[in-house]
Amino acid sequence: MSERTNPFGVPAHRHTNPDGSEGGWVSDTATVLARIQGRTRPAAPPCRRVGHRADGGVGMTGTVTLTTPQACSALYALADEERRTRATAERYGWTAAHHRITEGDAAAQVAILRQLGRPGRQICGFRRIQLGFGPLTPAGAA
Amino acid sequence: MTGTVHTPTFTSDQAIATKHALEARADALEAHVVDLPWIADILTSDLRDNLGAQLALLTAMGYPPEDHRRRKVAARLAELDG
Numbered sequence: 001m002s003e004r005t006n007p008f009g010v011p012a013h014r015h016t017n018p019d020g021s022e023g024g025w026v027s028d029t030a031t032v033l034a035r036i037q038g039r040t041r042p043a044a045p046p047c048r049r050v051g052h053r054a055d056g057g058v059g060m061t062g063t064v065t066l067t068t069p070q071a072c073s074a075l076y077a078l079a080d081e082e083r084r085t086r087a088t089a090e091r092y093g094w095t096a097a098h099h100r101i102t103e104g105d106a107a108a109q110v111a112i113l114r115q116l117g118r119p120g121r122q123i124c125g126f127r128r129i130q131l132g133f134g135p136l137t138p139a140g141a142a
Numbered sequence: 143m144t145g146t147v148h149t150p151t152f153t154s155d156q157a158i159a160t161k162h163a164l165e166a167r168a169d170a171l172e173a174h175v176v177d178l179p180w181i182a183d184i185l186t187s188d189l190r191d192n193l194g195a196q197l198a199l200l201t202a203m204g205y206p207p208e209d210h211r212r213r214k215v216a217a218r219l220a221e222l223d224g
Binding site for chain 1: 153155156157158159160162163164166167170188191192194195198199202
Protein backbone atom coordinates (compact mmCIF):
# COMPACT_ATOMS: atom_id res chain seq x y z
CA MET A 1 0.00 0.00 0.00
CA SER A 2 1.39 3.39 -0.97
CA GLU A 3 1.70 6.21 1.46
CA ARG A 4 2.37 9.57 -0.09
CA THR A 5 3.58 11.25 3.06
CA ASN A 6 7.07 9.82 2.93
CA PRO A 7 10.29 11.83 3.23
CA PHE A 8 11.37 11.17 -0.34
CA GLY A 9 8.52 12.63 -2.35
CA VAL A 10 8.11 9.46 -4.39
CA PRO A 11 5.44 6.77 -4.06
CA ALA A 12 6.66 4.54 -1.27
CA HIS A 13 5.51 2.34 1.56
CA ARG A 14 6.91 1.22 4.89
CA HIS A 15 8.68 -2.08 4.76
CA THR A 16 7.56 -4.71 7.27
CA ASN A 17 10.46 -6.31 9.08
CA PRO A 18 10.58 -10.10 9.49
CA ASP A 19 9.56 -9.71 13.14
CA GLY A 20 6.44 -7.82 12.06
CA SER A 21 7.67 -4.40 13.16
CA GLU A 22 7.60 -1.37 10.91
CA GLY A 23 10.73 -0.97 8.83
CA GLY A 24 12.18 1.74 6.62
CA TRP A 25 10.74 3.37 3.55
CA VAL A 26 10.78 1.38 0.33
CA SER A 27 9.85 2.92 -2.98
CA ASP A 28 6.86 1.28 -4.64
CA THR A 29 8.99 0.28 -7.60
CA ALA A 30 11.55 -1.45 -5.39
CA THR A 31 11.58 -5.04 -4.30
CA VAL A 32 13.19 -6.43 -1.21
CA LEU A 33 15.92 -8.69 -2.53
CA ALA A 34 18.22 -9.69 0.24
CA ARG A 35 17.53 -11.07 3.63
CA ILE A 36 20.56 -10.98 5.81
CA GLN A 37 20.49 -12.62 9.20
CA GLY A 38 16.86 -11.87 9.70
CA ARG A 39 17.12 -8.32 8.46
CA THR A 40 16.12 -7.09 5.06
CA ARG A 41 17.61 -4.63 2.69
CA PRO A 42 15.56 -3.04 -0.07
CA ALA A 43 17.03 -2.92 -3.53
CA ALA A 44 16.56 0.54 -4.93
CA PRO A 45 17.73 3.98 -3.89
CA PRO A 46 16.97 6.28 -2.20
CA CYS A 47 15.52 3.93 0.40
CA ARG A 48 18.48 1.58 0.30
CA ARG A 49 20.56 3.84 2.46
CA VAL A 50 17.94 5.22 4.80
CA GLY A 51 17.16 3.28 7.90
CA HIS A 52 18.84 0.19 6.63
CA ARG A 53 22.33 0.29 7.96
CA ALA A 54 21.88 -3.17 9.34
CA ASP A 55 24.40 -5.56 7.95
CA GLY A 56 25.08 -9.24 7.84
CA GLY A 57 28.51 -9.02 9.41
CA VAL A 58 28.81 -11.31 12.37
CA GLY A 59 30.94 -8.93 14.36
CA MET A 60 34.30 -7.32 13.92
CA THR A 61 37.26 -9.48 14.71
CA GLY A 62 39.17 -6.52 16.07
CA THR A 63 41.10 -4.78 13.35
CA VAL A 64 40.85 -3.83 9.74
CA THR A 65 44.05 -3.36 7.83
CA LEU A 66 43.91 -1.24 4.73
CA THR A 67 46.68 -0.06 2.46
CA THR A 68 46.91 3.69 2.06
CA PRO A 69 45.29 3.68 -1.41
CA GLN A 70 42.48 1.53 -0.04
CA ALA A 71 42.02 3.90 2.89
CA CYS A 72 41.92 6.86 0.50
CA SER A 73 39.33 5.07 -1.61
CA ALA A 74 37.25 4.45 1.52
CA LEU A 75 37.56 8.10 2.50
CA TYR A 76 36.38 9.25 -0.88
CA ALA A 77 33.47 6.80 -0.84
CA LEU A 78 32.39 7.90 2.65
CA ALA A 79 32.59 11.58 1.74
CA ASP A 80 30.51 10.92 -1.35
CA GLU A 81 27.95 8.91 0.62
CA GLU A 82 27.72 11.58 3.29
CA ARG A 83 27.25 14.30 0.68
CA ARG A 84 24.47 12.36 -1.04
CA THR A 85 22.68 11.56 2.21
CA ARG A 86 22.99 15.17 3.33
CA ALA A 87 21.62 16.43 0.00
CA THR A 88 18.66 14.04 0.20
CA ALA A 89 17.98 15.03 3.81
CA GLU A 90 18.17 18.72 3.08
CA ARG A 91 15.79 18.27 0.18
CA TYR A 92 13.19 16.12 1.90
CA GLY A 93 13.74 16.85 5.57
CA TRP A 94 16.08 15.37 8.09
CA THR A 95 15.10 12.15 9.79
CA ALA A 96 16.80 10.20 12.56
CA ALA A 97 18.09 7.81 9.92
CA HIS A 98 19.69 10.62 7.93
CA HIS A 99 21.39 11.94 11.06
CA ARG A 100 22.62 8.47 11.93
CA ILE A 101 24.04 7.85 8.47
CA THR A 102 25.78 11.21 8.11
CA GLU A 103 27.23 10.94 11.61
CA GLY A 104 28.36 7.38 10.93
CA ASP A 105 30.00 8.38 7.66
CA ALA A 106 31.73 11.33 9.31
CA ALA A 107 32.95 9.23 12.25
CA ALA A 108 34.38 6.63 9.89
CA GLN A 109 36.17 9.32 7.88
CA VAL A 110 37.71 10.78 11.01
CA ALA A 111 38.79 7.30 12.15
CA ILE A 112 40.55 6.70 8.84
CA LEU A 113 42.16 10.15 8.81
CA ARG A 114 43.50 9.57 12.31
CA GLN A 115 44.94 6.24 11.24
CA LEU A 116 46.55 8.00 8.29
CA GLY A 117 48.33 10.10 10.88
CA ARG A 118 46.52 13.34 10.17
CA PRO A 119 46.55 15.80 13.06
CA GLY A 120 43.30 17.05 14.55
CA ARG A 121 43.56 20.48 12.96
CA GLN A 122 44.00 19.00 9.50
CA ILE A 123 41.02 16.71 10.06
CA CYS A 124 38.89 19.71 11.03
CA GLY A 125 40.04 21.51 7.89
CA PHE A 126 39.20 18.51 5.75
CA ARG A 127 35.73 18.27 7.27
CA ARG A 128 35.12 21.99 6.80
CA ILE A 129 35.99 21.77 3.12
CA GLN A 130 33.74 18.73 2.69
CA LEU A 131 30.86 20.61 4.25
CA GLY A 132 31.39 23.56 1.94
CA PHE A 133 33.13 25.91 4.36
CA GLY A 134 36.44 27.54 3.55
CA PRO A 135 39.72 26.24 4.93
CA LEU A 136 40.72 27.26 8.42
CA THR A 137 42.70 30.49 8.62
CA PRO A 138 45.40 30.77 11.26
CA ALA A 139 44.45 33.04 14.16
CA GLY A 140 45.60 36.59 13.56
CA ALA A 141 45.96 36.11 9.80
CA ALA A 142 44.70 38.94 7.63
CA MET B 143 51.94 8.42 0.74
CA THR B 144 52.74 4.74 1.03
CA GLY B 145 52.45 2.03 3.60
CA THR B 146 49.76 0.21 5.43
CA VAL B 147 47.13 1.79 7.58
CA HIS B 148 46.10 -0.14 10.66
CA THR B 149 42.67 0.77 11.89
CA PRO B 150 42.16 -0.88 15.26
CA THR B 151 39.71 1.84 16.28
CA PHE B 152 37.34 1.06 13.46
CA THR B 153 34.11 0.22 15.23
CA SER B 154 31.55 -2.14 13.79
CA ASP B 155 29.28 0.79 12.89
CA GLN B 156 32.09 2.58 11.13
CA ALA B 157 32.98 -0.58 9.24
CA ILE B 158 29.37 -0.99 8.13
CA ALA B 159 29.18 2.65 7.03
CA THR B 160 32.44 2.29 5.13
CA LYS B 161 31.37 -0.95 3.50
CA HIS B 162 28.11 0.57 2.30
CA ALA B 163 29.89 3.64 0.97
CA LEU B 164 32.48 1.54 -0.82
CA GLU B 165 29.78 -0.63 -2.39
CA ALA B 166 27.91 2.41 -3.68
CA ARG B 167 31.06 3.94 -5.08
CA ALA B 168 32.16 0.65 -6.65
CA ASP B 169 28.88 0.55 -8.57
CA ALA B 170 29.48 4.10 -9.76
CA LEU B 171 33.05 3.32 -10.77
CA GLU B 172 31.98 0.24 -12.72
CA ALA B 173 29.55 2.41 -14.67
CA HIS B 174 32.15 5.13 -15.22
CA VAL B 175 34.67 2.63 -16.58
CA VAL B 176 32.20 1.91 -19.38
CA ASP B 177 31.15 5.53 -19.90
CA LEU B 178 34.58 7.13 -19.73
CA PRO B 179 36.97 4.76 -21.53
CA TRP B 180 39.67 7.44 -21.90
CA ILE B 181 40.26 7.41 -18.14
CA ALA B 182 39.49 3.72 -17.66
CA ASP B 183 42.99 3.07 -16.29
CA ILE B 184 42.57 5.57 -13.48
CA LEU B 185 39.08 4.38 -12.68
CA THR B 186 40.15 0.74 -12.71
CA SER B 187 42.97 1.50 -10.31
CA ASP B 188 40.52 3.23 -8.00
CA LEU B 189 38.12 0.31 -8.35
CA ARG B 190 40.90 -2.10 -7.41
CA ASP B 191 41.62 -0.13 -4.22
CA ASN B 192 37.92 0.06 -3.48
CA LEU B 193 37.44 -3.69 -3.84
CA GLY B 194 40.57 -4.37 -1.82
CA ALA B 195 39.21 -2.25 1.02
CA GLN B 196 35.84 -3.99 0.75
CA LEU B 197 37.47 -7.39 0.97
CA ALA B 198 39.49 -6.35 4.04
CA LEU B 199 36.34 -5.07 5.69
CA LEU B 200 34.29 -8.15 4.84
CA THR B 201 37.02 -10.36 6.26
CA ALA B 202 37.34 -8.35 9.46
CA MET B 203 33.58 -8.20 9.84
CA GLY B 204 33.45 -11.96 9.97
CA TYR B 205 32.05 -12.82 6.57
CA PRO B 206 33.23 -16.36 5.78
CA PRO B 207 35.23 -17.00 2.59
CA GLU B 208 32.26 -18.83 1.05
CA ASP B 209 29.92 -15.87 1.56
CA HIS B 210 28.60 -14.76 -1.83
CA ARG B 211 29.44 -11.06 -1.25
CA ARG B 212 33.01 -11.88 -0.34
CA ARG B 213 33.35 -14.28 -3.25
CA LYS B 214 31.92 -11.72 -5.66
CA VAL B 215 34.35 -9.02 -4.54
CA ALA B 216 37.30 -11.42 -4.59
CA ALA B 217 36.36 -12.65 -8.06
CA ARG B 218 36.09 -9.13 -9.47
CA LEU B 219 39.40 -8.21 -7.86
CA ALA B 220 41.08 -11.26 -9.38
CA GLU B 221 39.56 -10.36 -12.72
CA LEU B 222 41.02 -6.85 -12.53
CA ASP B 223 44.40 -8.14 -11.41
CA GLY B 224 44.42 -10.85 -14.05
